[in-house]
């Protein structure tokens with residue numbers, strides 16, 4: 001994909017990015033396309049979607065790389081592989097996550113630990129490896145993690161997932177503090193309800209859609225591109241002085257009841 005000259009001000013031309021969880025039709029894919037449109041080359045990580053990831057990587061001037069974040073060491077190895085393929089790394093978008101919808105009474109320690117491994121330990125390892133490469137490169141960098149409004153809004157049946165997302169907010173603040181002097185910013189985006197593969201089974205459920213809409217002041221569900229816009233800003237030169245924060249992208253959902 002040729003970079004859009006209208007997006008030159010973002011400073012993303014020629015930047016090297018890794019986006020995780022981009023093999024599905026969701027926020028990762030939209031973020032990869034947005035970065036490529038702004039001129040970045042993007043390594044596309046996937047779990048088990050080799051064809052979709054390869055096709056996306058071709059559009060984004062990068063490579064497709066597989067990794068299962070439930071496997072210890074896989075996230076760190078992925079960053080190193082991406083940097084070898086791209087010749088370095090300027091931007092990390094840690095987007096992949098697993099959703100476990102189960103009440104507390106039915107959630108086992110193993111399930112809880114698996115969710116923390118994929119949603120929290122993997123982004124930690126991704127960020128640590130990316131930061132080491134960015135420091136060595138000497139030109140700073142951008143780390144953006146995808147959290148959730150569950151970071152602040154608990155939901156019944158999401159004890160493992162909600163805990164992992166709450167911890168993501170803390171991780172971002174810790175990393176931001178440690179990396180600020182190196183010109184590496186670390187931020188998160190917190191999506192509300194976005195129509196993606198993660199909730200695709202419910203897209204045709206009129207009751208689910210109506211309930212969600214009744215909670216969203218903007219009166220529409222979110223699209224992956226809504227979140228990609230915030231990621232693009234946090235990955236760009238425009239956000240050079242923004243670090244340690246979480247940008248909510250939820251159409252006002254989290255304002256309800258406040």
Ligand code: NAD
Nearest residue numbers: 021024026027047068069095096097148193194196197198
């Ligand atoms: P999605 O299903 O398209 O993306 C999730 C990705 O994570 C998938 O590509 C999946 O393959 C990958 N993944 C899952 N388990 C993995 C593992 N073990 N190892 C490696 N990769 C794994 O859904 P999405 O909505 O685009 O989700 C992207 C991010 O947005 C996630 O962090 C999710 O928690 C967050 N989010 C989504 C919503 C929403 O309403 N869609 C709301 C809040 C937060």
